[in-house]
Amino acid sequence: MVDSGADLASRTLPLAGAHGGSSVVLLEPAGPAERISLRARAEDVAALSNAIGLDLPVRPKTSASGNGRTALWLGPDEWLVIGEAGLVQAAASSGALHSATDVSHRNTAILVSGPGAAAAINSGCPLDLSLAAFPVAACTRTLLGKVEIVLLRTAEDAFRVEVWRSFSGYAFGLLGEGARDAALNPEPL
Amino acid sequence: MLLIHCPYCEEDRSELEFRWAGEAHIARPENISAITDEEFAEYFFLRNNEKGLTYERWRHIHGCGRFFNAARDTVSDRFLMTYKAGLARQPVPTAEEAAAIIEDKTVETWEAVEGDAR
Amino acid sequence: MRKYSVFAIAREAMRAHKGWDAQWISPEPRSSYDVIIIGAGGHGLGAAYYLAKEHGITNIAVIEKGWLGGGNTGRNTTIIRSNYLYEESMDIYEHSLKLWEGLSQDLNYNVMYSPRGVMMLSHNTHDMQSFKRHINANRLYGIDNEWLTPEQARAFCPPLDIAKTARYPINGAALQRRGGTARHDAVAWGYARAASDRGVHIIQNCEVTGIRRGPNGEVQGVETSKGFIGARKIGVSAAGHSSVVMEMAGVRVPLHSNPLQALVSEPLKPIFPCVVMSNTVHAYISQSDKGELVIGAGTDQYNSYSQTGGLQIITHTLDAICELFPIFRRVKMMRQWGGITDNTPDRSPIQGVTPVPGLFVNCGWGTGGFKATPGSANLFAHLIAKGEPHRLAAGLNLDRFRTGRLIDEAAAAAVAH
Amino acid sequence: MSASPDKTGAFRIKGVGRHTPARTARFTFDGKSYTALEGDTVASALLAHGVHLLGRSFKYHRPRGILTAGPEEPNALLDVSRDSARRQPNVRATVQEVFDGAKIASQNRWPSLSFDVGAFNDVLSPFFAAGFYYKTFMWPREAWAKLYEPIIRRAAGLGEAPKEEDPDHYANRFAHCDVLIAGAGIAGLTAALSAASTGQTVFLVDEQPEVGGALHFDTSTMIDGQNGYDWAQDAAARLKAMPNVTVLNRTTVFGYYNHGFLGLAERVTDHVVRPAKDLPRERLWQVRAKKVVLATGAIERHMVFANNDRPGIMLASAARSFLNHHGVSVGHNVGVYTAHDSAYEAAFDLHRAGVTIAAIVDCRADPGEAVVAQARALGVDVLTGHSVTDTSGRLRISSMTVVRNGGGNARKIKVDALIVSAGWTPSVHLFSQSRGKLRFDEANQRFLPDIYAQNCISVGACNGTDDIADLVDEAIAAGGGSAVVSAENRFEWTGGMIGAAEGAGPDTVVKAFVDFQHDVTAKDIRLAVREGMHSIEHIKRFTTNGMASDQGKLSNMHGLAIAAEMLGRPIPQVGLTTFRAPYTPVTYGTLIAHSRAELFDPTRKTPMHALEAAAGAEFEDVGNWKRAWYFPKRGEDMHVAVNRECRTVRDIGGVFDASTLGKIEVVGPDAAQFLNLLYTNAWDTLKPGKCRYGIMTREDGFIYDDGVVGRLAEDRFHVTTTTGGAPRVLHHMEDYLQTEFPHLKVWLTSTTEQWAVIAVQGPKAREIIQPFVEGVDLSNEAFPHMSVAECTVTGVPARLFRVSFTGELGFEVNVPADFGAAVWKAIWERAEGLGACLYGTESMHVLRAEKGYLIVGQDTDGTVTPDDAGYGWAVSKKKTDFVGIRGLKRPDLVREGRKQLVGLLTRDPGDVLEEGAQIVADPNQPKPMTMLGHVTSSYWSENCDRSIAIALVAGGRAKAGETLYVPMSDRTIAVEVTDMVFFDKEGGRIHG
Incomplete structure (x- = not known):
């Protein structure tokens, strides 16, 4: 499904107007993006990679970017692909057996950046976010407090937090508290 | 809070990300509509509830989403191994193999320490 | 047995309390008994007591792996109530509640049964529908349970936050005034003392390792760490470990053993007059006579016999408690612990005969075993003595998992504690 | 000693202690003002002023003072407050640091600390022997709860609970490390230096404001040529400068849980005068450590003898801490009673500071020779083989009675403080929490770590390692790296006893x-x-x-x-009680951390929430969701509003937010086959473009969930679930897909939140949406009831369903969620113009009940089969397998007389039954009554102009036409059993 026919001005983003952070963490709602939940068996990965224009990652906790698209490994047959319009059609053009479901509006994203970014996320996320354990481009589904998120490290001190829209207010609020605390006691390691 | 090795994510992750999913290796009867009431009760309700080594399923629900199998000691809560869904029941590491992994003088069960001391 | 009374205390006070007898004796086991009960918790000791008192059977041993009352009897949050939904449940829990009301006097042991009221909070339309279903069923069954408005609920429990702005505002509550608490250790000790006085042998630190069966499959006795002990009848009342014991007789029971956690605060002056439970936010709380806030936390999700559990269970319970009672946020947790509950698929207990002649089972009380102690023990004694269940416990049989006639309080109700 | 006129206390000794004399703080204790030095604990500050009486005991209300200088303090528990909302009961005076403006009060006394009426209990104590309450208070039966218990409760308890909501906030941090070291004394610091040298990530955690542990009091240990305490501070500074090391002070490792998981409580502001607003009061650290080094030290024991609890009696090490760290003497004329050499060193330090040592009473015949020699050299009277058998002094010790062991004349020695030591108990609490197993060290009468359950190692005093050189070696080895630390003690300690001393x-x-x-x-x-x-x-x-x-x-x-x-019996046979977390009490607020108020639980709102709120909606909680409940107009109560909404929907039309319904996209060539297995219905016969209502059971045959399923293409289904059921249904489906039917080529994706769902229902539904819809012919013929199409609505890509939960002509417009508000606005503007209304969940419930539509979870609980619910038709008779097929055939599920859903009409149409009311055949039977079932749904139906109800009734369908009764507390209501359809029985409207 594409948004081409729609008046983009009438889109209401769940975190519209949200702002927050602290001296060491910047919190920003990400702009709208197209996303698909892509599912396929191992034998069809190559064809889909071709069609989408990037190599779908096959190692756990990794992502790949290319052609304005980013594919996040979420499970052995599951990717979250984020990018410009046309993802469903691109996947379909592969001719390979797969499932591509539009989740562009299901998710929204929070961009967390700054020297305290990891500490802020660790206020609610049980993962080891040291660079050794969670390097740039690492990604996974995990928890932030009481809600599920998909976490992608976009730079040493920047993360993208994908979250279902109705949980985004909670996630933003918790990250806000985490950001505040990170300013007082930044990344311990 | 347990630390669980997800065989799909190939990593130890916090129990928070997982959901326990009952005893492992209980196959749904192929001819389920033909089985007796007793057989149905056995299939649906009866579980081993072992005190000691148990085979169980977990789902990495807030991770890769996969169900997988685990062998765990229900007294010490130690995981002996985890393996992917669909694999047959795996033998647990022998005592020697386990000893190679775990430092010696490790207490085997909680039962042994509760309430008293040597 | 010396009768306990204020006069006895006064007499003993004059001679430095040196005249008290042991509350129970710890004999070496005989070679055989008429009845062996496995598990010296409240249910097992109570069953022995009632067998002796009401059925004239005194040649009984209660065999305990550890120390009496050391399992779930001594680890629970001591809530007592009978306002269940199904007749099978109402029968046994109300039978129990009636026994609680006179238990101290019956045992000559103050078990501190305190009918301070158990209030269950309703937070939404579904809760209200469910609670009113309970209240109406209870009323027609002769069990007290009443609906309170939020204001009435706060009047009954002043620390309660009934603000409409709460995340889950309270839209009412169900109150059983006869519900309350009792002193858990005293229940085990009171039964032990009264049973011992009637000749029952309580054999502690004796682990049952096998159940010996005769040529026709009937029970003959138990193998233990103190040797073989014969018995014509065996009652299993080994909460948490029921599957393990039943397995010794080759009987599988549909149980999961899970750690259930609880915690207490530092002692405080009286602040909390009753018992409050909320299923929607998952919390229950009361204040002990010592002043500790006693808080029941959740069950860990996995099977375990470890009597321990994760910190996340505790934190999740406490956030709910502080949501209901924001003044408690500065109160401190003093001690946390876990017990092992055995849980059935329908969250109702199993008490009945088994496929093995002479073997009787009482298990699966989940998180509700303490409140049932006198009733369960009393009816278990009847079952063992007569070989068939009492009318009030007839529905709790094992066969229901074959027929599908479950007693699913959890499925039917908002509250399954 | 020099009696100093120091305003920070007469017992402050110049030139001793580590606080800066210029930095003072004022606080009040029981209303009286005191000056302290920054760095003082409340205990040291009060002792400096000669205040020893700090509290009353729990049961006998005996006067109590300060026993220790640390978190093990049992007596000196105080109420500390900043302001009325920031009041903390049961605070240990020995841990709480003084801050300027602190208001501190004693507890458990009335009317005052020095004159406490409760002390009468002490006189009565012969009656209050252990467990006395089990033996009495049994008659009359009611008196326990009404009379005795309230008295006991009032007497018990320590502090007063806070009365106001806590305004402070708390923080949480998850963290990981290679090595966590609990305790920053010599052993912990050395282990940290060693571990840090390997490049491992290290957490060094200590409960005190500064590192050093026993070096706070121990002045005779030299390390690397430095005074021990100074070395510790240098070591900490070196560690803090390393990027791989985190040092946490004022932080208690309170719990050691499974698999290297530890709970830490960091006290951030309790010692700060005016905490910055952003600072959390405390921070919870949840640390997963690959390895744990326990360097938790040992705790000194008191001596058990008659009246050993008077204020002024304290542990020798505590007195030494107060002196050497805080510069405070615990008295002018101090007695020593010991079974261990360490108390001698306390005496030496006090003596050096000018305090008179009245005598050292040692119950041992042969104490360590070195300490005795030193004492004698200093001219201190040492009485070996003697015991203290009593003390006197009402509010503070005034003398001790000393007797030679085995008999002899009692000698009364005047003292104003008595320091005691029975030896040292290794702190094995965390080791024990980790499920490690202890062994009894017979020679030294102590329990020590033996068998480890986790990757953990104990070093130093908590491991029973007394020799300082051994301790250092052990710590270096535990750290896994190298460090050069050379330490020496002046005295080797011997001795120790446990149990009652001579005379007790x-x-x-x-x-x-x-x-x-x-x-x-x-x-x-x-x-x-x-x-x-x-x-x-x-x-x-x-x-x-x-x-x-x-x-x-x-x-x-x-x-x-x-x-x-x-x-x-030997001690190991008697056993040791289990140590439970937390090591010291932890504030609920800390454990909860962020999870309060808005962050207690996520509040889920639909894309149209703000518009609904603006339209005046009242909301109800359904799971985490806020759903619009009803839309009252000015002056309307709920009843009036709902009546209006219900009437308007049937007369004209209504617009409803159905976004919370769960949605799952089921995609793949085997999608229909998969649904065949998961639902009782058949799906392969459903054509693309069509919908079907489906019922899901579990294997037990009871209804688990329901919803409409639309087939968008051969290989793509849009499945809906109940609002509350969405996550568990998806989990249930994944379970079967991954483990029972992995051969099926199908994938599941939650799309609940992808779509905003606007239900438009009523005779004018088509007219309302028509102008916005492109790409589908909405006529009855082209797009009949139970159709689905992909199209655009207001230019937005949409999935349009022709479905109805009201029995009216109806559509559900699904648009991508970000467009929900805009599309809702457009549709509502037009609907409003046509006379339609907004309606909420309450009206939705009434409207569907008028049609006898089921709500899973309200009309059913987990014990209702499809046939019980009157939905037997939805169970395929042709399929050979589906989840539930066997469970449904069990004897109890097919027996006669099961409870079935039926309609109920009250004899008086104005009577609205109570939901949850019970139904009987004979209202005059005695209790306990035989109940036939209960009312599941009940409403006033404006459209039927009477009340309607749905009920589960035993053998219900066969009772159609019969009169049953609903006994309420004040009256009995007669009802007639009917079918479940109350409105438009022919069902023509839905096809309008």
């Missing part, structure tokens, strides 16, 4: 306290044994020894020894 033996009636806070005496423990309590757990519970807020840190070993002696 079994043949005495003296009050020799074992557990101070709970007033447990040696004779209480003996009484417990006499009464048949032979397990240490029984003794603990009967006497409450070790169950106070200090969890027996001082009392457990003494209690055990006394019990063992009484039982004639």
Whole structure:
């Protein structure tokens, strides 16, 4: 499904107007993006990679970017692909057996950046976010407090937090508290 | 809070990300509509509830989403191994193999320490 | 047995309390008994007591792996109530509640049964529908349970936050005034003392390792760490470990053993007059006579016999408690612990005969075993003595998992504690 | 000593202690103002002013002072507040740092600390032996709860609970490290230096404001040529400068859980005068450590003798801390009673500071030679082989009675403080929490770590390593790296005892306290044994020894020894009670951290929430969701609003937010086959473009969920679930897909939140949406009831369903969620113009009940089969398999007389039954009544102009036309059993 026919001005983003952070963490709602939940068996990965224009990652906790698209490994047959319009059609053009479901509006994203970014996320996320354990481009589904998120490290001190829209207010609020605390006691390691 | 090795994510992750999913290796009867009431009760309700080594399923629900199998000691809560869904029941590491992994003088069960001391 | 009374205390006070007898004796086991009960918790000791008192059977041993009352009897949050939904449940829990009301006097042991009221909070339309279903069923069954408005609920429990702005505002509550608490250790000790006085042998630190069966499959006795002990009848009342014991007789029971956690605060002056439970936010709380806030936390999700559990269970319970009672946020947790509950698929207990002649089972009380102690023990004694269940416990049989006639309080109700 | 006119206290000794004299703080204690030095604890500050009386005991209300200088303190528990909302009861005076403006009060006394009416209990104490309450208060039966218990409750308890909501906030941090070291004394610091040298990530955690542990009091240890305490501060500074090391002070490792998981509580602001607004009061650290080094030290024990609890009696190491760290003397004329050499060093330090040592009474015949020699050299009177058998002094000790062991004349020695030591108990709490197994060290009468359950190692005093060189080696090895630390002590310590001292033996009636806070005496423990309590757990519970807020840190070993002696059994056979988390009490607020108010639980709102709120909606909680409940207009109550909404929907139309319904996209060539297995219905016969209502059961055959399923293409289904059921249904489906039917080529994706769903229902529904819809012919013929199409609505890509939960002509417009608000606005504008209304969940419930549509979870619980619900038709008879097929055939699920859903009409149409009301055949039967079932749904139906109800009734369908009764508390309501359809029985409207 594409948004081409729609008046983009009438889109209401769940975190519209949200702002927050602290001296060491910047919190920003990400702009709208197209996303698909892509599912396929191992034998069809190559064809889909071709069609989408990037190599779908096959190692756990990794992502790949290319052609304005980013594919996040979420499970052995599951990717979250984020990018410009046309993802469903691109996947379909592969001719390979797969499932591509539009989740562009299901998710929204929070961009967390700054020297305290990891500490802020660790206020609610049980993962080891040291660079050794969670390097740039690492990604996974995990928890932030009481809600599920998909976490992608976009730079040493920047993360993208994908979250279902109705949980985004909670996630933003918790990250806000985490950001505040990170300013007082930044990344311990 | 347990630390669980997800065989799909190939990593130890916090129990928070997982959901326990009952005893492992209980196959749904192929001819389920033909089985007796007793057989149905056995299939649906009866579980081993072992005190000691148990085979169980977990789902990495807030991770890769996969169900997988685990062998765990229900007294010490130690995981002996985890393996992917669909694999047959795996033998647990022998005592020697386990000893190679775990430092010696490790207490085997909680039962042994509760309430008293040597 | 010396009768306990204020006069006895006064007499003993004059001679430095040196005249008290042991509350129970710890004999070496005989070679055989008429009845062996496995598990010296409240249910097992109570069953022995009632067998002796009401059925004239005194040649009984209660065999305990550890120390009496050391399992779930001594680890629970001591809530007592009978306002269940199904007749099978109402029968046994109300039978129990009636026994609680006179238990101290019956045992000559103050078990501190305190009918301070158990209030269950309703937070939404579904809760209200469910609670009113309970209240109406209870009323027609002769069990007290009443609906309170939020204001009435706060009047009954002043620390309660009934603000409409709460995340889950309270839209009412169900109150059983006869519900309350009792002193858990005293229940085990009171039964032990009264049973011992009637000749029952309580054999502690004796682990049952096998159940010996005769040529026709009937029970003959138990193998233990103190040797073989014969018995014509065996009652299993080994909460948490029921599957393990039943397995010794080759009987599988549909149980999961899970750690259930609880915690207490530092002692405080009286602040909390009753018992409050909320299923929607998952919390229950009361204040002990010592002043500790006693808080029941959740069950860990996995099977375990470890009597321990994760910190996340505790934190999740406490956030709910502080949501209901924001003044408690500065109160401190003093001690946390876990017990092992055995849980059935329908969250109702199993008490009945088994496929093995002479073997009787009482298990699966989940998180509700303490409140049932006198009733369960009393009816278990009847079952063992007569070989068939009492009318009030007839529905709790094992066969229901074959027929599908479950007693699913959890499925039917908002509250399954 | 030089009696100084110091405003920070007459017992402050110039030139001693580590605080800066210029930096003072003022606080009040029980209303009286005191000046302290920054860095003082409340205990040291009060002692500096000669204040020893700090509290009253739990049971006998005996005057109590300060026993320790650390978190093991059982007596000196105070109420500390900043302001009325920031008041904390039961604070240990020995841990709380003084801050300017602190208001501190004693507890558990009335009317005052020095004159407490409750002390009458002490006079009556012969009656209040351990467990006395089990033996009395039984008659009359009602009196326990009404009379005795309230009195006992008022007498018990320590502090007053806070009365206001806590305004402070708390923080949480998850963290990981290679090595976590608990305790930053010599052992912990050395282990940290060693571990840090390997490049591992290290957490060094200590509960005190500064590192050093025992070096706070121990002035005779030299390390690397430096005074020990100074070395510790240097070491900490070096560690803090390393990028791989985190040093946390004022932080307690309170719990050691499974698989290297530890809970830490960091106290951030309790010592700060004016905390910055952003600072959390405390921070919870949840740390996963690959390895744990326990360097938790040891706790000194008190001596158990008659009247050993008077204010002014304290542990020798505590007195040494107060002196060497805080510069405060605990008295002018101090007695020493010991069974261990360490107390001598306290005496030496005090002596050096100019304090008179009245005598050192040592119950041993042969104490360490070096310390005795030193004492004699200093001219201190040492009485070996003597015991203190009593003390006097009402609010503070004034003398001790000393007797030669084995008999002799009692000698009364005047003292104003008595310092005691029975030796040291290794702190094995965390080791024990980690499920490690202890062994009893017979020679030294202590429990030590033996078998480890986790990747953990104990070093130093908590491991029983007394020799300092050994300790350092052990710590370096535990750290796994290298470090050069050379340490030496002046004296080697010997001695120690556990159990009652001379004069407090079994043949005495003296009050020799074992557990101070709970007033447990040696004779209480003996009484417990006499009464048949032979397990240490029984003794603990009967006497409450070790169950106070200090969890027996001082009392457990003494209690055990006394019990063992009484039982004639060796200590290991009597057992040791289990150590439970937390090590010291932890504030609920810390454990909760961020999870409060808005962050207690996520509040889920639909894309149209703000518009609904603006339209005046009242909301109800459904799971985490806020759903619009009803839309009252000015002056309308709920009843009036709902009546209006219901009427308007049927007369004209209504717009409803159905976004919360769960949605799952089922995609793949085997999608239909998969649904065939998961639902009772058949799906392969459903054509693309069509919908079907489906029922899902679990294997047991009971209804689990329901919803409409639309087939968008051969290989793509849009499945809807109940609002509350969405996550569990998806989990249930994944379970079967991954483990039972992995051969099926199908994938599941939650799309609940992808779509905003706007239901438009009523005769004008088509007219309302028509102008916005492109790409589908909405006519009845082209797009009949139970159709689905992909199209655009207001230019937005949409999935349009022709479905109805009201029995009216109806559509559900699904648009991508970000467009929900805009599309809702457009549709509502037009609907409003046509006379339609907004309606909420309450009206939705009424409207569907008028049609007899089921709500899973309200009309069914987990015990209702599809046939019970009147939906037997939805169970395929042709399929050979689906989840539930076998469970449905079980004897009880097919028996006669099961409860079935039926309609009920009250005889008086104005009577609205109570949901949850019970139904009987004979209202006059005695209790307990036989109940036939209950009312599941009940409403006033404006459209039927009467009340309607749905009920589960035993054998219900066969009872159609019969009269049954609903007995309420004040009256009985007669009802007639009917079918479940109350409105438009022919069902024509839905096809309008």
